[in-house]
Structure formats: C-alpha cells, structure tokens
Amino acid sequence: MFDFHVVGGSSIRSLIAESRPDIVETVRDAYLTHHDKNSVNPNSYFLRFLEKADSRIIALPAYLGGRYGVAGIKWIASFPGNIEHNVPRASAALLLNDYATGYPFACLEASQISAARTAASAVLGAEQLVGGRSARRVAVVGAGVIARNIVEFFRAQEWSVGGFVVHDRSPEYAERLTRHIIGLGYGADREDSFAHAVDGADVVVFATTAGEPWVTEPGTFTAGQTVLNISLRDIGPRIVAGAQNILDDIDHCMTANTSPHLAEQELGHRDFVDGTLAQMIRGEVRAATDKPRIFSPFGLGVLDLAVGLRIYRRAVESGRAVNIPGFFGETERW
Secondary structure, three states, X not given: OOOOEEEOHHHHHHHHHHOHHHHHHHHHHHHHHHHOXXXXXXXXXXXXXXXXXXXXXXXXXXXXXXXXXXXXXXXXXXXXXXXXXXXXXXXXXXXXXXXXXXXXXXXXXXXHHHHXXXXXXXXXXXXXXXXXXXXXXXXXXXXOHHHHHHHHHHHHOOOEEOOEEEEOOOHHHHHHHHHHXXXXXXXXXEOOOHHXXXXXXXXXXXXXXXXXXXXXXXXXXXXXXXXXXXXXXXXXXXXXXXXXXXXXXXXHHOOOOOHHHHHHHHHOOOXXXXXXXXXHHOOOOOOOOOOOEEEEXXXXXXXXXXXXXXXXXXXXXXXXXXXXXXXOOOOOOO
C-alpha cells in the first residue's frame, strides 16, 4: 500500500520501444473510456513567465476510471528556446495516485511518455481519417522529438508508406530526421520548401514549436488530404473553417489559442467541428472526401495516466522500477 517507485527515462525509453503497438491500443481505449464519461479531465493549468513569453510549464491533473482506476498529474515544461542549444523543448514528470487512498505510488520521467501518447494519438487519428495504414506520401513539418516519435509509431503500426518528405526551418534538423526515417526502412527526402513538401502528400504531420498560425492561405490543403495538427497552432482559422475537423476533446481543444480555438473566436461558433476521434472509432462520424480532413488533438491528461500506468506496471514486473523505501514518513495516524 505504501510502496513508492521511480522509473527513469532510460528505462522508459526501452519500455516504449518494446511496446508501441500496445501503447496505441492503450491510447485508443483511454479515448473511449473518456468518451464514455468515466474520467475527470480538468483544464490544463499554464504557468507563464513575464520575461519568457514563449515558455510555459503546464499541469495536467486527471482521473481515469474503468479498468485503470488511477489519478495523477503530469507537470510538463515547454521551453522552445532549448532547441537552439540542441536540448529537447519538453521535460516532464508524471505522478500516479492510488484511487482508493489518494497516496502517490510512482513518479515517472514523463517527456517520453508524453511524446509516446502524442505519437500514438497521431497515428490512431491518421488511421481513422485515411481509412487504413497506407499512404503514398507523408509530409512531416517540424523535425524534433515529437516528429521522430510519430514516425517511429508509424513504423510500429506497420504503415505502408511510399515515401516521407521532411520540412523544417532548420535544414540540419530536417536532414537528421530524414536519415532517421531511412534508418527505419522507409524512403525519405528533405524538402526546404513547405509548399513543395505538402503538395501531393496524402498525410501532412505538423509537429513544430509554432506559437501562432503561419499556414494561412486557403487552398493549401486539398480535398481528401489528411492533416495531423499535432502542434495545434500552425494552421490559420480560415483553413480550419473550410475543412472537416476532428478533435480529441472539443471543450479542451477550444482553449489556449489553438487553431480550432482561433476559428471559434473568428466565426463565433463551433459549427465547423465535425466530431471527435472516439466518435470516428465508434463509427459515428466518417472521413470526408470533399474537403481536407484535420485532426487536432489537444492532448488529454487521461492519456498520460493510461500510458504511464502501463509503463509503470511493466517497469515493476521487469525490475526496471526503483523502489524508494520509507518514502512516506508516517503510515499510521497514531
């Protein structure tokens, strides 16, 4: 009852590498559990800094019921300036709490858990919108940690892809991701022009650090093209308004000046939202063929709990979790 474990980043990376298909299924099930209202997922809380406007630390508290029965909180920092020093933008910790007693029982390095659940959500959304696991061409915009994880999850899900094209404002980073994709067994090319990168791509993945829309020209995407709006703020509201829009959670996604939130502010309504990923999984919403299809996942705390709990259990079973004896100073009232 009073055990407390710590799971470090190196162990977590190996556990993720061993179980990506299982993580996709975990994320899928967590979405459905949340859709069935067997969860509590409050709004994220943003800690911002007066002299570092582009940086923030975010608290994501949540409870996930069903077969999980776990509460907890992810504390994740996003400092885009880190990438100028070849340091990952995000760092995080995840605390898991026992639902019966409220006692925390584990602390996990969580930037990789966060990246894995984000990537799993992306490929799950792609599969639902494309209608399978095949694409002639996938364009990846942004060549950082999230993009790398998304491509690794495409491979783990055995996607058949004719070729990837990678675009990043840094040719060096684009080249590194291109080589990584080739190492996974796919064909890949670097493309320094954004317009050329997305032209003719069946799937476009946005995984950037953009703080506001820079893709604003209507007609940028074509009917039937699937756009994974993972970084949430690259796409202008007029493009959003002219597309089929699938979100992971409508209320959560309509905050923090995401692309859908900006569209809501400009239009004064949410009529452009066509449904959620859970509704697509359940067959209640189908992919459009007469307009671009945009999947915008805000990223829910319940996903971190589901993936984190799975990783924690595997870490304990395989001896890769570190027990902290006596973590709680008192375990009896008297």
